[in-house]
Amino acid sequence: MSPHRPEEDFLTPPVSITSEPAAPEPGQAVTLTAKFTNTTRIPLRGTVLYLSVNGTDSQASALGKVAPGRSVTRTWKTRLPDDAEGVVPFIAHALFDVHGDGSDCTRATSVLRLPYRSPASAFDNTGISLDNATTTADIDGSRSSLSAEALASAGLTPGASVTYGGIAFTWPDTEPGTPGSKDNVVSSGQTVRLSGTGGRLAFLGTSTWGAGKGPGxxxxxxxxxQDFSVDVPDWYGAHPSAAVVLPYRNTPSGRDDNPVSLFTFGVDLQDRELRSVVLPKVSDGLMSGVPALHIFAMTVA
Incomplete structure (x- = not known):
């Protein structure tokens, strides 16, 4: 075993990564710039810097010996896939030798947020479970969920067309209980491509852990x-303004015979063609105790 060398005790040296342009389109070229700085008191030997896009497309650059206080910058031009959408991470990962018997590493991630190509591709949560498999979904961070059987009794079966307030929606075409299936998006400011013209952009969804309020x-x-805002009531209970009231919900321990509600909400549109919608920024994802807005369907009517 090598003797302890206190001069080699240090905080991990930083690496950073940036990209240009700031808002590229799918299929467009981007330039990644990574900067590695040796903030320690010793030379870092055999340093290699790895750059990657979405954990797949990658490049390695040998930096060799990096002296104390020195910074090294590398750039890499790459092309986003034509079908890129949603969250695309850019990663800089540096690996270096501290001494003959030990190495260390550091990394940084920069996130690019591209538009989702369709509402369904933005789905990131499973909120519907079968009554005999209640633990396969979690709509509120506490493993509660909507019952597929209760939804079916209200006409909300996979892919069904339903009409509320004169507006037709298509219920998610996903089979409850299927591993990895997603049936709603937790509204967190995502951009979703949505074309069409009409008088109203309408959503079908519900909120958990309180009212879902936020700007879109x-x-x-x-x-x-065109800015808009939403204020969607909590799902628990039979709300007079609800589009759908289900007689019970599922929990990890089974059926909970308290009603839950789904709502329609939206924004009146101008007379022009839509390109996309930025979903209301209600939360940063699904967390127990934090209000979250779940959108199961959206349409231009």
Whole structure:
């Protein structure tokens, strides 16, 4: 065993990564710039810097010996896939030798947020379970869920067309209980491509852990934008304003005979073609005790 060398005790040296342009489109070239700085008191030998996009496309650059206080910058031009969408991480990972018998590493991640190509591709949560498999879904961070059987009794079967307030929605075409299936999006400011013209952009969904409140935005094909906000009641209980009231919900221990509600909400539109919608920023994802807005369907009517 090598003797302890206190001069080699240090905080991990930093690496950073940036990208240009700031808002690229799928299929467009981007330039990644990574900077590695040796903030320690010793030379870092055999240093290699790895750059990657979404954990797949990658490049390695040998930096060799990096002296104390020195910074090294590397750039890499790559092309986003034509079908890129949603969250695309750029990662810089540096590996280096501290001494002859030991190495260390450091990494940094920069996240690019591209538009989702469709509402269904934005789905990131499973909120519906079968009554005989209640632990396969979690709509509130506490492993509660909507019952597929209760939804079916209200006409909400996979892929079904339903109408509320004169507006037709298509219920998610996903089979409850299927591993990895997603049936709703937790509204967190994602951008979703949505074309069409009409008088209203309407959503079908519900909120958990309190009312789902937050700002959203409509983006028209000519580049103009329209802000809007939502205030969707909590799902628990039979609400007079609900589009659908289910007689019970599922929990990890089984059926809970308290009603839960689904709601329609939305924004009146201008008379022009839509390009996309920025979903209301209600939360940063699903967390127990934090209000979250779940969107199961959206349509232009």
């Amino acid at each position: 935005k409509v983006v028209y094909a000519d580049g103009t934008e």
